[in-house]
Amino acid sequence: MIEIDSVRKVYNEDVVAVGDVSLTIEEGDFVSVLGPSGCGKSTLLFMLGGFIEPTSGTITVNGEQVTSPDPSRGMVFQESVLFPWMTIKENITWGMKVLGVGEEEREREAEEYIEMIGLSGFEDAYPNSLSGGMKQRAAMARVLAVNPSVLLMDEPFGALDAQTREMMQHELLDIWSQTGQTCMFVTHSIDEALYLSDKIVVLSSRPSSVESIIDVSEHFE
């Protein structure tokens, strides 16, 4: 469960990026965050990831206050983040290696993810030789491979072509239905939010607060 309590973020003493956000997200929920450009969506997500400290208020995940990044909260950014000096497979297995997962299991998992993201044949390629969409898919796989209990995504499919985006949305829902991860997904697109989520949190423009929460869990029927 994620509890966001009266969180506020002010940049440079006068830019109120997040006004006052309070929100509870139940374990296993898939929540999209919608709102106008510049209303603080990314800032809110980075605070959940522990990358940015709130100016005031608290965030707890499964009862623990978020104070720094942690692999149990996987984060997928707008622009893919891959280590350029590692191959696609090395990138995907890196987190597992850090967490002490044995080589055999790493290989098996990597193979599964590489197939899932449609990059078979590119395991030994370096990120710079791949297209933006391919890199983004690999970045997603890299985060998913460590099986985080919370998945934070900042418009991860924004730069993908329509067909790849649809495929990734589908894969994401598939993974989510199997793992029961708590997901928070920032997007500009109402269609994407409706397709993916149980709940849509609408933020108002700056200084942002929660304008409404729309329950769309019946969208599977």
Ligand code: ADP
């Ligand atoms: P979106 O998430 O809507 O695509 P961006 O994250 O690109 O938008 O940026 C939203 C706004 O925040 C823009 O006006 C941009 O100029 C501003 N912005 C982003 N990062 C910074 C920063 N480090 N310092 C100042 N302004 C920033």
Ligand code: ADP
């Ligand atoms: P969104 O993701 O909704 O587009 P952001 O969280 O990127 O919004 O930005 C919220 C506001 O905070 C924007 O007005 C942006 O200009 C400002 N901002 C974001 N990052 C910084 C930063 N590092 N320094 C100063 N202002 C920032």
